[in-house]
Amino acid sequence: MAVHQPHYLPWLGFLDKLDRCDLFVVLDTVQFERRGWQNRNYVAGRGAPVLLTVPVSQGNRDDRILDKSIDNTQKWRSKHHKALAEHCYRKAPYWSEHEEEISLLYAREWEDLTDLALATTRMLMRAFGIETPMVRASELGDFSGQKSELIAQICAKAGADIYLSGEGARNYLDAEILARHGIGLEWQEFRHPVYRQHQRDPDDFVPRMAALDLLFNAGPDSLRILRQARA
Template identity: 60%
Template sequence: MRVAMHQPHYLPWLGLIDKVDRCDLFIVLDHVQFERKGWQNRNYVASKDGPLLLTAAVVQRSRDERILDKALDDSQPWREKHRRAIAEHCYRAAPYWKDYASSILELYETPWQGLTDLAMASTRLILDAFGIDTPILYSSEMGEFPGQKSELLAQLCAKVGATTMLSGDGARGYVDLEVFRRYGVDVEWQNFQHPEYPQHNRANAEFLPRMAALDMLLNVGPGGIETLRAARSSEVDE
């Protein structure tokens, strides 16, 4: 059984969607520390002028706060800013805007309390649209795990009976393969290949990669999942 894991991300990029699509079970690492200036509460969307960064405001308390405890800061007008950026500035004329407008706007009308709720709602919107039905578990609901870093990931794999962990290439520098071997788990590297596709507001301009997956959905529609899969390759670490 192949498992993948990642922190919850608001407006996830295609690399995360690809990871969920390729595994038998996806674990949301919501009990780990929130990363300030990380990507858990922000991502880019594509405008005619280039990448536009959207950041969901969060309440800043302790630096040790877990993601699952991170509250949204609605004293700041981030919801309306994001709604207008997506609905009026970036995607109003996108080919599939009308198909998904109500679901997207609902993200900004729902009174989410926590970042995890918002992040996973935005992620499930994309997964559902692309027809990805991989089962999802939350690490916070799986029990207590004393390990850190590779030990923690290997323990989570062992908990669910995984034989392989699919890992993003950015983790090559810190994933300890020996730890996973001790738990009887192979590590497979995602080796994500970003597909190119038409971006309606980028005519005659350079393609913008690494945007929120919303960009592909609104430009290509549900068939975008086949474009994503066609770009795929992988390798197994022996």
């Protein structure tokens, strides 16, 4: 299984982790990261990448992700929809196949950041054909641990015996703590695929965009391209 904080319009590394595990726990109980990826991501514009950010209520520095509400006094929905539909992907090969679902996503007035992030994740999972079950950590119970201990407690509660971790956790994840809970550790070692981006020359590829970028450019071939990069 894997555990990861919710991301708005998640990138391909996030989807790769989803595709490689048999249960995905959305870690919504930890502190919200300002200038993190829970409420923003990049899409490929005509020139430089475009950063789409969902404004959130100020709250306290210790606010958990699940407590974070969206600041709808700002016109972020129309801005994000216009960026995707007009500036970034209007002429992409597979934009029209997903245009209606994108429009419906931004027609809804979202209040809770995690709900929005999960909606964008599920939309991408459907489009890619990823069927891994997802559950929120807050639905599994209360966990007192931090970092490695927290991951171990969540895995144990979910009945996992292998934890799939991203490379970013190598500096803090303690395999011995996981082992004490009877949980093995595997590293994702994600390799970013290279594909044709419709507004760029083949030798001018821009990685680490939201996974929508691959979807709008490759359509039904997106999951094969993502999996092929692993080899």
